[in-house]
Amino acid sequence: MTDIAFISAGVIGFAILMYVVLDGFDLGVGILFPFAPDETSRNTMINSVAPVWDGNETWLVLGGGGLLVFFPTAYSIALPAFYIPVMAMLFALIFRGVTFEFRHQAHTSTELWNRSFFWGSVVAAFAQGVLLGALVQGVHVEGVRYAGGMFDWLTPFSILTGLGVVAGYGLLGATWLVYKTEGKTQAWARNAAVVLGGGTLVAMAAVSVMTPMLRPMIAERWFGGLNILYLAPVPLITGAVFITLFWSILGKRELLPFLCTIGLFMLGFFGIAISLYPNIVPPSLTIWEAVAPRSSVMFGLVGVAVVLPMVLIYTVYAYSVFHGKASAEGGYAHHEHE
Amino acid sequence: MPPMDAEILARLQFAFTVAFHILFPTLTIGLAAILVFFEARHLRSGEEVWIRLYKFWVKIFALSFGMGVVSGIVLSYQFGTNWSEWSRITGPVLGPLIGFEVLTAFFLEAGFLGIMLFGWDKVGPRLHFLATCLVAVGTVISAFWILAANSWMQTPQGASFVDGHFVVDDWLAVIFNPSFPWRFLHMTNASFLTAATVVAGVSAYHLLAQNNPEVAKRSFSVAMWAVLFLAPLQIVIGDFHGLNTLKHQPAKIAAMEGNWVTRSHAPFHLFAIPDQNAQTNHLSIEIPYAASLILTHDPAGVVPGLDEIPLEDQPPVGIVFWAFRVMITLGFLFFALGLWGAWARWRGRLAEDRHLARFAVVMIPAGFVATVSGWIVTEVGRQPWTVYGVLRTADSVSPTVTGSSVATTLVLFLIVYGGLFGAYLYYLLKIIRQGPGALTVRETDERPEAIRGARPGLVVPSE
Numbered sequence: 001m002t003d004i005a006f007i008s009a010g011v012i013g014f015a016i017l018m019y020v021v022l023d024g025f026d027l028g029v030g031i032l033f034p035f036a037p038d039e040t041s042r043n044t045m046i047n048s049v050a051p052v053w054d055g056n057e058t059w060l061v062l063g064g065g066g067l068l069v070f071f072p073t074a075y076s077i078a079l080p081a082f083y084i085p086v087m088a089m090l091f092a093l094i095f096r097g098v099t100f101e102f103r104h105q106a107h108t109s110t111e112l113w114n115r116s117f118f119w120g121s122v123v124a125a126f127a128q129g130v131l132l133g134a135l136v137q138g139v140h141v142e143g144v145r146y147a148g149g150m151f152d153w154l155t156p157f158s159i160l161t162g163l164g165v166v167a168g169y170g171l172l173g174a175t176w177l178v179y180k181t182e183g184k185t186q187a188w189a190r191n192a193a194v195v196l197g198g199g200t201l202v203a204m205a206a207v208s209v210m211t212p213m214l215r216p217m218i219a220e221r222w223f224g225g226l227n228i229l230y231l232a233p234v235p236l237i238t239g240a241v242f243i244t245l246f247w248s249i250l251g252k253r254e255l256l257p258f259l260c261t262i263g264l265f266m267l268g269f270f271g272i273a274i275s276l277y278p279n280i281v282p283p284s285l286t287i288w289e290a291v292a293p294r295s296s297v298m299f300g301l302v303g304v305a306v307v308l309p310m311v312l313i314y315t316v317y318a319y320s321v322f323h324g325k326a327s328a329e330g331g332y333a334h335h336e337h338e
Numbered sequence: 339m340p341p342m343d344a345e346i347l348a349r350l351q352f353a354f355t356v357a358f359h360i361l362f363p364t365l366t367i368g369l370a371a372i373l374v375f376f377e378a379r380h381l382r383s384g385e386e387v388w389i390r391l392y393k394f395w396v397k398i399f400a401l402s403f404g405m406g407v408v409s410g411i412v413l414s415y416q417f418g419t420n421w422s423e424w425s426r427i428t429g430p431v432l433g434p435l436i437g438f439e440v441l442t443a444f445f446l447e448a449g450f451l452g453i454m455l456f457g458w459d460k461v462g463p464r465l466h467f468l469a470t471c472l473v474a475v476g477t478v479i480s481a482f483w484i485l486a487a488n489s490w491m492q493t494p495q496g497a498s499f500v501d502g503h504f505v506v507d508d509w510l511a512v513i514f515n516p517s518f519p520w521r522f523l524h525m526t527n528a529s530f531l532t533a534a535t536v537v538a539g540v541s542a543y544h545l546l547a548q549n550n551p552e553v554a555k556r557s558f559s560v561a562m563w564a565v566l567f568l569a570p571l572q573i574v575i576g577d578f579h580g581l582n583t584l585k586h587q588p589a590k591i592a593a594m595e596g597n598w599v600t601r602s603h604a605p606f607h608l609f610a611i612p613d614q615n616a617q618t619n620h621l622s623i624e625i626p627y628a629a630s631l632i633l634t635h636d637p638a639g640v641v642p643g644l645d646e647i648p649l650e651d652q653p654p655v656g657i658v659f660w661a662f663r664v665m666i667t668l669g670f671l672f673f674a675l676g677l678w679g680a681w682a683r684w685r686g687r688l689a690e691d692r693h694l695a696r697f698a699v700v701m702i703p704a705g706f707v708a709t710v711s712g713w714i715v716t717e718v719g720r721q722p723w724t725v726y727g728v729l730r731t732a733d734s735v736s737p738t739v740t741g742s743s744v745a746t747t748l749v750l751f752l753i754v755y756g757g758l759f760g761a762y763l764y765y766l767l768k769i770i771r772q773g774p775g776a777l778t779v780r781e782t783d784e785r786p787e788a789i790r791g792a793r794p795g796l797v798v799p800s801e
Contacts, residue, residue: 006705012678050452050455050456051452051453051455051456051457054404054407054448054451055445055448055449055452057407057411057448058440058444058448060411060447061410061411061414061440061444062441063435064414064418064446065433065436065437065439065440066437066440067413068418068425068429068432068433068436068437069431069433069436069437070693071427071432072429072430072433072503072777073426073429075422075425075426075429075433076422076423076425076426076429076460077401077422078418079415079417079418079419079422079425079736080418080419080422080736080737081540081738082735083419083739083743084743086418086419087419089752090411090412090416091750091754093408093411094408094412094754094758095754097404097407097408097411097761098404098405098758098761099409100402100404101400101405101765102401102762103763105401105765105768106765107770111518124689127795135489144739145737146736146738147738148738150738150740150743154355161347163751200799206599206667211654214749221450228518232520255636259542266620289626289638290605292429292430292433293430293503293505293506294369295430295505295506295509296429296431296433296434296505296506297509298436299434299506299509300433300434303434303437304436304440304441307438307441308441311441311445311449312445314445314446314449314450315445315449317449318450318452318453320462321452321453321457321460322452322456322457322460327551335426
């Protein structure tokens with residue numbers, strides 16, 4: 001019999017990874033927003049993500065919704081446990097999201113919405129990093145319910161992962177802009193990518209060192225027996241991708257830095273999955289304990305199998321419609337008579 | 339209990355955030371269909387007026403859709419933060435319904451909204467029209483799943499309660515639960531009616547202000563046809579929905595009618611102050627036999643009373659009673675607007691009747707108020723249950739989340755949503771004041787037939 005819990009966890013993982021990469025670059029654009037050379041650059045930057053941000057953010061709803069479909073127990077433990085960072089993320093995403101419409105209508109209050117875009121993006125990215133750290137470090141569960149307090153999530157480790165995700169999303173945004181812009185904006189984005197690439201390198205290294213120290217089980221997973229041999233490629237490939245990243249930025253390549261950054265996120269995600277498996281809520285709740293009844297999982301998986309390929313196809317199509325360099329006048333400016 | 343009770347605060351927070359959210363889909367579901375109509379007319383006739391109207395209304399659509407997206411994401415996580423027990427217990431039933439909404443509707447809308455808004459120079463006109471159609475279809479699919487989920491909580495079936503949570507036995511029974519078809523029709527039609535009224539009201543404003551009236555009179559005509567047709571349809575659907583509720587949720591009907599004692603020849607209360615403690619009404623003004631007539635289509639029909647419901651299982655009567663009266667009053671005002679429009683059209687004065695135009699302007703918010711009132715009736719009327727008759731609201735909240743946390747986020751929601759709504763209205767009014775702009779070719783002068791009403795012979799006189 002196939003392991004439906006494992007497949008379900010794969011679906012959730014896929015949705016989260018898609019979210020992190022896709023919304024990561026548009027949140028990254030927001031993180032970089034106030035540092036752009038000028039207002040024309042900012043217009044170009046926001047135009048480069050305006051047609052796709054809504055689709056990108058939908059993966060977050062699929063991640064949350066998917067957790068409720070396949071692992072309702074994990075959903076009902078994690079959200080009360082992470083109440084404050086979840087709420088902070090939601091409020092931040094509100095401010096970030098409305099900017100796309102409001103800023104374009106604004107004349108005198110553009111600066112207000114620039115700030116809303118920046119702070120919304122930074123806080124959302126930081127909160128998502130905190131959520132990651134809070135999950136990895138473990139959640140106090142008794143039976144099928146959360147049994148900790150409102151601030152259990154707040155530790156140095158979760159602050160570190162929060163900062164790491166801000167740097168990582170910033171890197172995704174910067175490399176996306178290297179790909180989607182030209183001239184002054186692109187040159188500035190290249191410099192930003194070098195700085196943020198360094199920040200991401202430091203953060204990933206620090207998290208990689210600290211994670212096995214959180215629980216003996218994680219250290220055992222990485223270093224026990226021959227595991228270190230099997231798993232050694234993960235950090236080695238990560239190192240190689242970092243080298244390629246910096247080399248491609250300095251070599252003025254346009255698409256490769258963005259692809260390298262996506263690769264870094266996939267490797268980081270894979271590393272975390274190795275550390276946590278088979279727990280969905282560490283340190284003790286496994287995917288088999290948390291999985292929904294079979295009738296629900298099968299219904300959900302049939303939906304995913306039928307619909308998700310179509311979603312991916314038209315998402316690729318929607319991106320392809322807006323291929324090429326973004327411009328400051330593109331997008332909304334084509335509406336009549338401003 | 340501490341002074342701040344987490345349950346009532348969580349209920350207030352959910353009521354506020356969901357009511358705020360539903361304002362936007364209520365407009366965009368209907369407006370998407372109207373945009374499909376405008377673009378189809380443009381594709382077929384090539385008339386500039388239709389693309390002017392499309393490009394004007396798509397701005398309002400985009401602004402409102404964005405508000406719907408950001409306020410909707412909140413809800414998908416609030417289920418877990420404030421209602422973790424509900425999530426765990428009902429997740430196996432409602433999770434997949436919400437999951438299907440994401441997969442089949444949210445991605446479709448988001449994927450093609452970009453093309454709809456920004457794709458004018460990137461794709462051909464037919465592909466652009468397809469994008470508009472897919473976004474419109476997406477909004478209706480979204481309504482389908484979320485109303486299936488809500489309706490299952492009103493009239494649960496197809497699942498059994500095993501090991502402390504629900505397990506689904508029959509998905510078709512879950513989705514097509516008894517109240518779903520009527521709730522789905524009632525809500526989607528409410529959206530169409532709300533959007534039609536908004537288009538009528540904004541067009542009327544432009545007619546009154548003489549802001550490119552040659553464009554505004556066209557959208558006014560379309561919207562008033564829609565109101566004429568949709569308003570009576572909504573009353574009929576609402577009646578069937580009520581009969582369905584009578585069968586499956588008699589306590590809700592008793593609260594809507596303010597009927598404390600099961601009886602035949604029950605009157606309809608035009609006005610009353612329900613008193614739940616005394617289990618009676620004060621200052622009641624009644625239409626004899628009317629409740630029996632409406633609910634059973636027989637003046638001697640028996641209407642259930644709250645005396646059959648133990649006090650701890652009764653919904654709060656006053657809120658349900660009054661929200662219901664607000665909704666039906668507005669329902670009949672829509673009907674009146676449609677009839678007045680038809681009469682003015684018959685006399686060839688549709689675009690000239692300034693009293694009608696003022697009435698249409700005043701009715702702009704009515705669809706939103708009616709829709710929220712309707713939701714208050716059905717949601718408060720389901721209390722004290724989240725899943726009717728099976729899971730109590732008190733047993734649905736997150737046990738570890740403190741009242742002060744819920745209170746803090748509730749205050750933040752009030753402030754943030756208040757500010758956002760202000761900004762939304764500011765930019766909305768700015769777009770509306772700009773209007774659709776003047777036609778570059780005075781096609782109304784060159785092609786007088788273009789401004790005729792849909793019925794031959796009813797020529798709207800040009801100025």
